[in-house]
Amino acid sequence: xxxxxxxxxxxxxxxxxxxxxxxxxxxxxxxxxxxxxxxxxxxxxxxxxxxxxxxxxxxxxxxxxxxxxxxxxxxxxxxxxxxxxxxxxxxxxxxxxxxxxxxxxxxxxxxxxxxxxxxxxxxxxxxxxxxxxxxxxxxxxxxxxxxxxxxxxxxxxxxxxxxxxxxxxxxxxxxxxxxxxxxxxxxxxxxxxxxxxxxxxxxxxxxxx
Amino acid sequence: xxxxxxxxxxxxxxxxxxxxxxxxxxxxxxxxxxxxxxxxxxxxxxxxxxxxxxxxxxxxxxxxxxxxxxxxxxxxxxxxxxxxxxxxxxxxxxxxxxxxxxxxxxxxxxxxxxxxxxxxxxxxxxxxxxxxxxxxxxxxxxxxxxxxxxxxxxxxxxxxxxxxxxxxxxxxxxxxxxxxxxxxxxxxxxxxxxxxxxxxxxxxxxxxxxxxxxxxxxx
Numbered sequence: 001x002x003x004x005x006x007x008x009x010x011x012x013x014x015x016x017x018x019x020x021x022x023x024x025x026x027x028x029x030x031x032x033x034x035x036x037x038x039x040x041x042x043x044x045x046x047x048x049x050x051x052x053x054x055x056x057x058x059x060x061x062x063x064x065x066x067x068x069x070x071x072x073x074x075x076x077x078x079x080x081x082x083x084x085x086x087x088x089x090x091x092x093x094x095x096x097x098x099x100x101x102x103x104x105x106x107x108x109x110x111x112x113x114x115x116x117x118x119x120x121x122x123x124x125x126x127x128x129x130x131x132x133x134x135x136x137x138x139x140x141x142x143x144x145x146x147x148x149x150x151x152x153x154x155x156x157x158x159x160x161x162x163x164x165x166x167x168x169x170x171x172x173x174x175x176x177x178x179x180x181x182x183x184x185x186x187x188x189x190x191x192x193x194x195x196x197x198x199x200x201x202x203x204x205x206x207x208x209x
Numbered sequence: 210x211x212x213x214x215x216x217x218x219x220x221x222x223x224x225x226x227x228x229x230x231x232x233x234x235x236x237x238x239x240x241x242x243x244x245x246x247x248x249x250x251x252x253x254x255x256x257x258x259x260x261x262x263x264x265x266x267x268x269x270x271x272x273x274x275x276x277x278x279x280x281x282x283x284x285x286x287x288x289x290x291x292x293x294x295x296x297x298x299x300x301x302x303x304x305x306x307x308x309x310x311x312x313x314x315x316x317x318x319x320x321x322x323x324x325x326x327x328x329x330x331x332x333x334x335x336x337x338x339x340x341x342x343x344x345x346x347x348x349x350x351x352x353x354x355x356x357x358x359x360x361x362x363x364x365x366x367x368x369x370x371x372x373x374x375x376x377x378x379x380x381x382x383x384x385x386x387x388x389x390x391x392x393x394x395x396x397x398x399x400x401x402x403x404x405x406x407x408x409x410x411x412x413x414x415x416x417x418x419x420x421x422x423x424x425x426x427x428x
Contacts, residue, residue, distance in 0.1 A: 004289050031370065032368075032371055133321075171374055
């Protein structure tokens with residue numbers, strides 16, 4: 001009986017510690033929660049990736065994120081669901097940034113929409129999409145990753161999971177990603193936390209100067 | 210007739226054959242193709258792959274020599290440690306993050322499979338030993354928790370796993386709720402049957418009571 005009690009205790013402890021490891025001490029229950037927490041605890045350097053902008057210009061990560069604070073999202077132009085709300089979130093962010101102007105002494109805050117459908121979204125598609133949303137090119141840039149492998153590497157590094165759904169669309173863990181002036185992803189906010197994301201980006205920008 | 214059928218089943222399912230079947234199931238489950246197939250959907254991942262690993266574990270247990278089984282039994286009085294192991298492992302493995310992590314992180318996938326094998330084996334080594342009271346305690350906790358988790362999966366407005374779609378998650382939640390409810394009902398039916406049989410036995414014994422009391426009265 002003593003042996004049984006001892007083994008039961010060990011098993012229960014083992015279960016407790018595995019659950020504590022899985023949930024970051026019972027703070028998160030989903031992988032998305034863990035991703036956001038892990039990024040907040042230790043920033044993720046952006047990988048070196050060749051991008052193509054909506055103006056067909058060659059851009060490169062992490063260079064375009066450096067010297068500014070970036071609020072980024074992932075989308076694809078054919079998207080009919082969550083990207084539409086992402087689009088309107090970004091329109092509101094753009095309006096807030098336009099009203100605000102660049103603060104003296106602070107790094108600029110910019111918006112970046114990255115397509116994860118590099119095979120379909122070339123410069124013309126991005127340009128049409130940007131036009132539809134009324135994006136101001138000085139504040140809000142669009143880009144896709146032409147190289148498939150680099151695109152996969154970027155998604156994997158940033159923890160973006162894209163899965164096809166039954167209707168031929170994609171489901172993805174859409175969120176607002178904050179890149180700091182050193183080209184690192186430092187926070188992930190929920191779509192509903194747009195104001196929080198903006199405040200955080202401004203705070204980061206004022207520190208970055 | 211029933212007894213005869215049972216005997217012939219026992220003759221067919223020798224320990225060696227059971228262990229081989231367990232090994233075959235485990236080997237099949239470890240193949241990348243079957244992993245891909247079963248893990249492509251959330252409900253197949255938890256409602257098919259999990260129990261199959263447990264079945265493999267239970268079948269493999271047949272290969273344990275008698276001495277090892279007796280040795281384990283000393284650490285498993287009334288099947289308590291085994292049932293605690295099974296309950297703890299299943300509870301941890303139903304945390305949504307496990308499903309995502311198992312796809313992305315091979316050590317987690319390995320640990321998950323090992324834990325499910327151990328769970329199947331522990332259930333087989335402990336269930337009969339446990340008796341109705343311990344079984345009832347285990348199921349009372351486990352099944353209620355399972356139904357609660359099933360409802361959480363079915364009713365969450367958010368996707369709990371990045372790798373799976375929302376309708377898949379709802380389906381999994383409904384499957385879990387249904388499965389645990391069926392298990393609870395099946396166990397209650399078994400208990401009812403057992404109680405009825407015992408009452409019938411008691412009555413039969415009461416019929417021969419004078420005989421036995423006379424026997425007891427003798428010095």
